[in-house]
Structure formats: C-alpha cells, structure tokens
Amino acid sequence: MTPAATATAVESVEDFAARASSWYADHGFARRDPQREASSTGMAVFHDLAFDEELALIRQLTDWLRARYDAGLGAVGWPEAFGGAGLAHAHEAALARVESGFDVPTPHELVSVTLRLIAPTLRVYDRTPEMRELITPMLRGDLLACQLFSEPGAGSDLASLATRARRDGDDWVITGQKVWTSGAQFAQWGELLARTDPDVPKHRGxxxxxxxxxxxxxxxxxxxxxxxxxxxxxxxxxxVRIPDAYRVGEVGEGWKVALTTLGFERDSSGEATAVGGTLDQVVELSRATGAVEDPVLRQMLADVVIAHRLAEIATARDAATPDTTGVGGSMRKLQWTGRLAQISEYVGEVLEADLVVDDGESGTFDWTEHVLGAPGYRIAGGSDEVQRNLIAERWLGLPAEPRGDKTTPWRDIPR
Structure with missing residues (x-):
C-alpha cells in the first residue's frame, strides 16, 4: 500500500498520531522503558561491530523503514511527487513523538546519511530522471548512499580536494581517493565531489x-x-566511468551542492544525543561508584546535566523557531561535541584505572569506547574550527579570515 493511499493532506495531526501509535502497537513494537534503555544502550560513539553484525543491524533498520514507509508513516513531510506522504511539519513532529515511545531499531549512520543528507540534496537538485528515481528507494530503505567528500590530502579544507573528473563525450571519467567514508562497504551509491576544472580557484572548479x-x-x-x-x-x-545524467547540479557548482549536503548534516548532528551513552547512564555510573559523594566530581556531573538540559531547551526552541541564519546547525554541533567531551572527561575522572583495564565489571571499561570515539565527532561533519568560523562570520558578522588562495587557480596552490 502506498503512502498516498493511507494518508492524506487533510488528515488531522491528532488522527495521524493515533494511526501511527496503533500501527506500532499492532506490529509488535514494545513500549519504551527508559530505565531499561538507560542500562542497555552502548557507550560506543562509532560502531564497533564485526561486518556481519553491522550488516544485520542495517538490515533490521531498513526492514523497519520499509514497513513504516508502506504504511504511510515514512517520508511524511516529503511531497508525493518524490514518494512522500505530502503532510505538514506538524505531522512529522507528531510521528517523532509517537516513535519516541516505542522500541524501534537502533540507528545507523549510513541510513541517517541516506535519509537526511543525500536524499534531500537530490530533491534540491532535481536535475535528471535517473537521479530522481533514486529518491524513493532511499526513503523506503531499499537503497543506501554514503558521502564521498573527504580526502587524505584535503584535511578540513574540503575545497582543496584532488579527485579529478574529466569529460569524455556524454560521460565523466573519475580518478582519485576518498577517506573516512562511513558505511561505504554497505552502500550502493555515493555522493562524490570531484575537481573538473583545475584552472580556476578551488571552490569554483x-x-x-x-x-x-x-x-x-x-x-x-x-x-x-x-x-x-x-x-x-x-x-x-x-x-570510473559514469554518464552525465549522474551529475548533481551544474558543472563547476559542486561546492554549492556540498554546502547543501553539509547544511543538512549540521542540522541533524545534534539530534544523536544518545550516541556514546545516555545521560542516565552517566548518572547511573556516578551512583554505582559513589562519585556523587565527591564534591569535585559532583560539580562535574552537575555541569554535564546542565549541558544536556540546555540542549533539550535548544532543541525545543529550534522546533518552534526555524533557523534563518544558516548557522544554527553549526552551533548545535559544537554544543554536542562539547557534551561528548564533558562526558569523556568526567568518566575518566570517575573510573581512573578502571577505564583502561577490563576487569569484567559491567559499566566501567565499556566507557573506553566513548572516550576513544568522541574526538572523532570534532572532525566529522566539519571540524570544530570550521564551525566556529561559520558562526563568527555569519552570526557575529566578523570579517572572514584572510585566505591567500581565494583567487588563486587550484593548479597553482602549493601542495
């Protein structure tokens, strides 16, 4: 059954929420138990699974997405022309509230990238039938796509990328290397940035x-x-030879496309608040170790709790007042990576040697996965330094940093 057959634009938010709740209950999803979830959520920031285990996690997640989509509960805010349900933002918010009360499959970064970054980018740059035909399979969980942006020689200066694409008739031939590509081993497609003109400044080619x-x-x-x-x-x-129909946006406007995708990424980064463990798990650790009785550790814990409460307030405010500055996602991402760092520092002070020695005690050495993984999100989705520059220039109105290569052809930039 298609989304259009089960949901209409005139369905009230209340009726939609009731239908969604009934669907989850009827399909065997248990009501969420916050206490059980607090003790069962892993502390890993990035997946630490064998290939088969990670593939099984992705398949469980995409099976759920497929069933949800077919019930008219997927792609709720997307137009019907793109395979969505054509409902309002209020319906999306209602669905999120309903889902938060049920045990749904564990998220995976590749699936989130597909749904929240790449599919919306293809919608913005609706250029060819071949690319439009990818959108509905992405929304339904039938097709997964990764980002082919970062390169070994580019670092946080993504615009200096060196992967080349040359035109050959109606095709493009691509040669280069990408790195830090999350989920590529499970993806069918990748959104790729390549240099097509080395004789113009780096952002334009x-x-x-x-x-x-x-x-x-x-x-x-x-x-x-x-x-x-x-x-x-x-x-x-x-x-690698691909047809021009696979091009996203105009020739030479890849940086504009990249900013679109990265904008979606920053907007969604702060939503993954349970990545690397939950606040309840931090509090549970504090009680189990007696850290709440130590005045210094108790103050550190209070700072962690305050940061999380402020994040909840910011999320509610963002929902009520959409960001018009273009840097709201950057601010939320910086706040999120700051909270991850706070937790790492706190659990390190609480556990000391137990953080690095696995003595079999539950809930101690497990935090190592958080401490080792948290620094990665200071780079993923744009480094902290890049986010601060965006906030300084676009929010505070400060002058841009001097850039000697802004008008220099990419070919002439020392590397």
Missing part, C-alpha cells in the same frame, strides 16, 4: 556526482579504528 559503488574501478577498503570497529573506509576510484 568542483562538480558533484552520484556514483554507483559497484561500478568498474571502485574499490572500498575498510579502515580499522582504534576502538576496534571498521565503520570508516577508504574508497579508491580508478578511471
């Missing part, structure tokens, strides 16, 4: 493409993280 990862010349190599997992990958592209 980039073009965006969608690349099928089963194309000849694409090689995905998982990277082992210090926490043990392999969430990230290197992706090598050697003379």
């Amino acid at each position: 980039i073009t965006a493409f969608m690349v099928p990862l089963d194309a000849e010349g694409v090689e995905v190599r998982p990277l082992r993280q210090m926490s043990g997992g392999s969430s990230f990958n290197e992706v090598f592209l050697t003379e």
Whole structure:
C-alpha cells in the first residue's frame, strides 16, 4: 500500500498520531522503558561491530523503514511527487513523538546519511530522471548512499580536494581517493565531489556526482579504528566511468551542492544525543561508584546535566523557531561535541584505572569506547574550527579570515 493511499493532506495531526501509535502497537513494537534503555544502550560513539553484525543491524533498520514507509508513516513531510506522504511539519513532529515511545531499531549512520543528507540534496537538485528515481528507494530503505567528500590530502579544507573528473563525450571519467567514508562497504551509491576544472580557484572548479559503488574501478577498503570497529573506509576510484545524467547540479557548482549536503548534516548532528551513552547512564555510573559523594566530581556531573538540559531547551526552541541564519546547525554541533567531551572527561575522572583495564565489571571499561570515539565527532561533519568560523562570520558578522588562495587557480596552490 502506498503512502498516498493511507494518508492524506487533510488528515488531522491528532488522527495521524493515533494511526501511527496503533500501527506500532499492532506490529509488535514494545513500549519504551527508559530505565531499561538507560542500562542497555552502548557507550560506543562509532560502531564497533564485526561486518556481519553491522550488516544485520542495517538490515533490521531498513526492514523497519520499509514497513513504516508502506504504511504511510515514512517520508511524511516529503511531497508525493518524490514518494512522500505530502503532510505538514506538524505531522512529522507528531510521528517523532509517537516513535519516541516505542522500541524501534537502533540507528545507523549510513541510513541517517541516506535519509537526511543525500536524499534531500537530490530533491534540491532535481536535475535528471535517473537521479530522481533514486529518491524513493532511499526513503523506503531499499537503497543506501554514503558521502564521498573527504580526502587524505584535503584535511578540513574540503575545497582543496584532488579527485579529478574529466569529460569524455556524454560521460565523466573519475580518478582519485576518498577517506573516512562511513558505511561505504554497505552502500550502493555515493555522493562524490570531484575537481573538473583545475584552472580556476578551488571552490569554483568542483562538480558533484552520484556514483554507483559497484561500478568498474571502485574499490572500498575498510579502515580499522582504534576502538576496534571498521565503520570508516577508504574508497579508491580508478578511471570510473559514469554518464552525465549522474551529475548533481551544474558543472563547476559542486561546492554549492556540498554546502547543501553539509547544511543538512549540521542540522541533524545534534539530534544523536544518545550516541556514546545516555545521560542516565552517566548518572547511573556516578551512583554505582559513589562519585556523587565527591564534591569535585559532583560539580562535574552537575555541569554535564546542565549541558544536556540546555540542549533539550535548544532543541525545543529550534522546533518552534526555524533557523534563518544558516548557522544554527553549526552551533548545535559544537554544543554536542562539547557534551561528548564533558562526558569523556568526567568518566575518566570517575573510573581512573578502571577505564583502561577490563576487569569484567559491567559499566566501567565499556566507557573506553566513548572516550576513544568522541574526538572523532570534532572532525566529522566539519571540524570544530570550521564551525566556529561559520558562526563568527555569519552570526557575529566578523570579517572572514584572510585566505591567500581565494583567487588563486587550484593548479597553482602549493601542495
């Protein structure tokens, strides 16, 4: 059954919420128990799973997305022309409230990137039928896509990327290397940025493409993280040929496309508040270890609690007043990475040697996964330094940093 067959634009928010709640209950989803969730949520910031285990997690999640979509509860705010239900933002908010009361499958970054970043980007740059046909399978969970942005030689200066794409008739031929690509080993497509004109300044010579990862010349190599997992990958592209129909946006406007995707990423970054453990788990640790009786540790814990409460207030305010500055996501992301760092510092002070020695005691050494993973989100989705520059320039109106390469052709920039 299609979304349009089960939901209409005139359905009231109350009726929609009731229908959603009934659907979850009728399909065997248990009511969420906050106490049980607090003790069962893992502390890992990035997945630390074997390949088969991570694949099983993704399949469970996409099976749920498919069932939800077919019931008219997926892509609620998307227009019907793009495979959505065509309902209002209030319906999306109502669905989120309903879902928060049920035990739904564990999120995965690749699925979030597909739904919240790449599918919306393709909607904005609705250029060809071939690209439009990817959107509904993404919304339904049938197709997953990763970001092919970061490169070994570019660092946080994404615009200096060196992967090249040259025009060959109606095709493009792409050669280069991407890195830190989350979920590439499970994805079918990737949104890729490549340099198509080296003779203009770096921001102007980039073009965006969608690349099928089963194309000849694409090689995905998982990277082992210090926490043990392999969430990230290197992706090598050697003379990969794709049609011009797979281009996203205009030639030379890839930076504009990238900013669109990164804007969606920053807007959603602060939503993953349970990544790396929950506030309840931090409090539980404090009570179990007696840290709440120590005046110094108690003050540190109070700072952690205050930061989380302020985040809840900010989230509610954002929902009531949409951001018009373009930097709201940057501010929320900085606040989120700050909270992750606060937790790392606190659990390190509480656990001391128990953080690095696994003596079998539950809820102690497990926090190592948080401490090892948290610094990664200071880089993912744009480094903290980049976020601060955006806030300074776009929110505070401060002058931009001097950039000697702003007008220099990319080919002439020392590397």
